Amino acid sequence: MEFNTLQDFLLTTEIYSYLTAIASVIAFGLFWRVLNKKPNRKKNKPSDREIKTEINIHRSYQ
Amino acid sequence: MAVTYEKRLVKPPQTNKWMDLLFLGQSPDKYFRNLITPFNIIAAIIMAVGIPLTYLRFTEGMGAVSNLTNTNPWGFWIGFDVLAGVALAAGGFTIGAAVFIFGLKKYHLVLRPAILTGMLGYMFVVVGLGFDLGRPWRLPYPMFVSHGVTSVMFEVGWCVALYLTVQMLEFLPTAFESLYLRKLRHWAVKLTIGVTILGITLSTLHQSALGSLFLIAPTKIHPLWYTPYLPIYFFISAIVAGLTMVIFESSLSHRFFHSRINPASNADLHDITIGLGKAASAVLFAYFCVKWLGVAHHHVFGYLNSPMGYWFLVEVVGFVLGPCLLLLWAVRNENVRWIRLGAVWGILGVVLNRINVSMVAMNWQADEIYIPSWMEVWISMMVITTGILVFRFIVNRAPVLAPHPDFIGEPEY
Numbered sequence: 425m426e427f428n429t430l431q432d433f434l435l436t437t438e439i440y441s442y443l444t445a446i447a448s449v450i451a452f453g454l455f456w457r458v459l460n461k462k463p464n465r466k467k468n469k470p471s472d473r474e475i476k477t478e479i480n481i482h483r484s485y486q
Numbered sequence: 487m488a489v490t491y492e493k494r495l496v497k498p499p500q501t502n503k504w505m506d507l508l509f510l511g512q513s514p515d516k517y518f519r520n521l522i523t524p525f526n527i528i529a530a531i532i533m534a535v536g537i538p539l540t541y542l543r544f545t546e547g548m549g550a551v552s553n554l555t556n557t558n559p560w561g562f563w564i565g566f567d568v569l570a571g572v573a574l575a576a577g578g579f580t581i582g583a584a585v586f587i588f589g590l591k592k593y594h595l596v597l598r599p600a601i602l603t604g605m606l607g608y609m610f611v612v613v614g615l616g617f618d619l620g621r622p623w624r625l626p627y628p629m630f631v632s633h634g635v636t637s638v639m640f641e642v643g644w645c646v647a648l649y650l651t652v653q654m655l656e657f658l659p660t661a662f663e664s665l666y667l668r669k670l671r672h673w674a675v676k677l678t679i680g681v682t683i684l685g686i687t688l689s690t691l692h693q694s695a696l697g698s699l700f701l702i703a704p705t706k707i708h709p710l711w712y713t714p715y716l717p718i719y720f721f722i723s724a725i726v727a728g729l730t731m732v733i734f735e736s737s738l739s740h741r742f743f744h745s746r747i748n749p750a751s752n753a754d755l756h757d758i759t760i761g762l763g764k765a766a767s768a769v770l771f772a773y774f775c776v777k778w779l780g781v782a783h784h785h786v787f788g789y790l791n792s793p794m795g796y797w798f799l800v801e802v803v804g805f806v807l808g809p810c811l812l813l814l815w816a817v818r819n820e821n822v823r824w825i826r827l828g829a830v831w832g833i834l835g836v837v838l839n840r841i842n843v844s845m846v847a848m849n850w851q852a853d854e855i856y857i858p859s860w861m862e863v864w865i866s867m868m869v870i871t872t873g874i875l876v877f878r879f880i881v882n883r884a885p886v887l888a889p890h891p892d893f894i895g896e897p898e899y
Contacts, residue, residue, distance in 0.1 A: 438783075440782055441779075441782045441783045443782075444778055444779055444781075444782035444783075445779055445782075448775035448776070448778065448779060449775075451771075451775060452771060452772060452775055455768070455771045455814070456768065458814065458818075459764060459767060459768060459814055459817065459818075461818065463817070463818055463819065463820050
């Protein structure tokens with residue numbers, strides 16, 4: 425097979441379709457790693473401010 | 487003054503339980519006086535204009551209220567009410583799958599509101615569809631009279647009808663609890679696993695089938711939006727819509743139905759929101775990648791440098807990658823407020839996608855441009871408002887946001 429231009433080569437072989445697929449898999453792997461890193465806050469609880477707001481809202485209904 | 491959750495745990499003397507249920511334990515006079523609120527006034531205005539428009543649509547025909555034509559037969563009602571509506575009602579099946587199939591029991595707290603939102607979402611999708619079809623009494627025709635087995639519509643029609651039935655069955659335990667029908671509740675609970683599996687199957691089928699509807703129009707849809715992957719796109723983005731809608735709906739319920747929620751569940755809701763935000767972020771990124779695969783596979787990169795291409799980038803980068811990264815950041819920082827904002831952004835992205843596929847990218851080369859009339863938009867607003875009012879009516883009367891005090895400790899499934 426002969427290709428006159430780089431674009432011809434890319435389109436005919438569909439190589440950039442495969443490259444996009446590979447890049448997507450790698451990108452998703454990296455994204456997954458960042459997503460599953462330990463959270464920035466150590467405790468997985470609402471902040472003091474959020475707890476205070478909750479308590480105030482709840483009191484207002486009593 | 488609203489009755490707190492703890493006070494509701496103490497069973498009131500039951501003078502007339504049906505009247506108590508209807509008027510929330512108040513006298514009818516007081517109940518109706520309490521209905522005069524800013525939200526109810528706005529809802530009343532929307533209904534007051536919407537009802538005559540409905541009369542006009544069903545007596546004078548579609549042309550009297552809409553800008554739909556033979557060139558643009560599918561407009562705002564299909565793009566927004568039906569396509570976006572079905573996607574946004576996907577919370578029931580995503581949370582059902584998480585709880586019953588993947589065993590993520592902590593999400594059980596948001597299961598009932600998700601099922602109710604889904605059920606009402608589908609009901610009002612059918613109502614919206616009725617406006618577009620015009621003769622709602624003929625809705626069962628494709629199923630029972632004239633079978634169009636070669637049409638994707640046939641599959642969508644059957645799936646939506648069956649899934650609506652399934653959601654009603656899923657909601658039965660909650661309904662029976664509020665009516666104190668213990669034996670019937672016991673029977674309905676036994677069906678839960680079966681109907682949930684059926685619901686997930688049906689949802690997978692028709693969410694993707696809605697995308698398949700557009701496979702028939704490769705020459706009409708802009709190449710950046712048209713791809714044989716459309717069914718996959720619709721399905722993945724429906725999962726995004728389901729997850730983000732549950733975050734959004736639970737935050738609104740938390741705000742507006744505070745007296746109906748057990749305060750002890752606040753910390754659980756915090757964890758649940760972070761979990762849902764994390765899932766939504768991952769699915770959004772997968773959706774973003776698959777979108778680019780479609781562009782690469784069909785060699786349509788060239789179209790990106792055009793006005794339609796820029797709009798495509800607004801959708802994919804602005805409303806898919808944007809909320810995805812915001813959710814990622816918010817999850818990493820355990821910031822629930824920003825997760826909720828990211829969820830709203832994600833919802834807007836799914837709505838934008840459905841409008842783009844069905845209205846903006848459709849007939850993009852035609853001379854005639856479709857812009858919905860104010861009456862079409864108003865009718866859609868009326869349908870949504872009715873949905874919200876029905877949701878509020880049920881949540882105020884049934885144990886949707888917290889378990890019924892009389893049934894605590896009884897099997898849920």
